[in-house]
Amino acid sequence: MNLLAPLRPSPARPSSLIRSNPLSRVSARDDFAIEARHVNFSVPTRQGAPVSILKDCSVSIPAGQLWMLLGPNGCGKSTLLKILAGLLAPTGGKVYVRRPRSFVFQNPDHQVVMPTVEADVAFGLGKSNLTQEEVRSKVFQALDAVGMSDYMQRPIQTLSGGQKQRVAIAGALAEACKVLLLDELTTFLDETDQQ
Ligand SMILES: Nc1ncnc2c1ncn2[C@@H]1O[C@H](COP(=O)(O)OP(=O)(O)OP(=O)(O)O)[C@@H](O)[C@H]1O
Numbered sequence: 125m126n127l128l129a130p131l132r133p134s135p136a137r138p139s140s141l142i143r144s145n146p147l148s149r150v151s152a153r154d155d156f157a158i159e160a161r162h163v164n165f166s167v168p169t170r171q172g173a174p175v176s177i178l179k180d181c182s183v184s185i186p187a188g189q190l191w192m193l194l195g196p197n198g199c200g201k202s203t204l205l206k207i208l209a210g211l212l213a214p215t216g217g218k219v220y221v222r223r224p225r226s227f228v229f230q231n232p233d234h235q236v237v238m239p240t241v242e243a244d245v246a247f248g249l250g251k252s253n254l255t256q257e258e259v260r261s262k263v264f265q266a267l268d269a270v271g272m273s274d275y276m277q278r279p280i281q282t283l284s285g286g287q288k289q290r291v292a293i294a295g296a297l298a299e300a301c302k303v304l305l306l307d308e309l310t311t312f313l314d315e316t317d318q319q
Pocket residue numbers: 167177195196197198199200201202203204
């Protein structure tokens with residue numbers, strides 16, 4: 125899998141696909157938010173022989189840019205994202221991702237677990253030393269950024285799929301992540317919300 129496309133903030137679709145930067149051009153790690161080198165990932169089967177899902181996968185993504193990972197169904201996009209998010213351990217290769225990093229699942233029901241919108245976005249801030257007022261302010265700002273600030277007190281189960289996905293993104297934004305990994309943003313969000 126080697127289809128990576130940088131996205132410009134305004135146009136909706138990339139006009140062409142380009143390969144990731146060759147690793148030989150990497151000079152300083154500080155320039156990159158993500159680097160994966162020769163990553164392999166395989167899973168064991170019932171028969172015992174492992175099945176390879178990613179083979180010698182290398183990508184370098186500069187900081188401060190929005191990139192889209194493109195490829196056919198089942199080619200390993202979600203698997204690579206989960207490795208970059210630290211949710212799966214590669215069976216080979218090296219991975220560097222700037223911290224803090226956040227991952228938004230393809231299905232927000234796997235992620236949005238608290239009873240209300242406010243509680244869910246605040247969940248990741250629980251480990252910080254913020255006052256209740258500071259947490260509330262960060263939650264409001266993050267929800268405002270995804271157009272959901274009017275939904276602070278809404279029970280999660282009353283939200284649509286796209287609204288849940290926006291709440292999941294707000295949770296990632298509230299944590300001020302340096303790298304935001306979004307799996308299938310197109311599943312529930314319309315084009316305007318994707319922007
Ligand atoms: N735990 C697992 N056990 C067996 N096979 C797996 C496992 N996880 C992923 N796969 C297989 O690995 C391949 C890559 O899956 P992945 O979900 O990463 O693909 P994808 O490119 O994100 O697909 P899509 O575009 O359909 O979402 C698929 O063939 C999938 O069936």
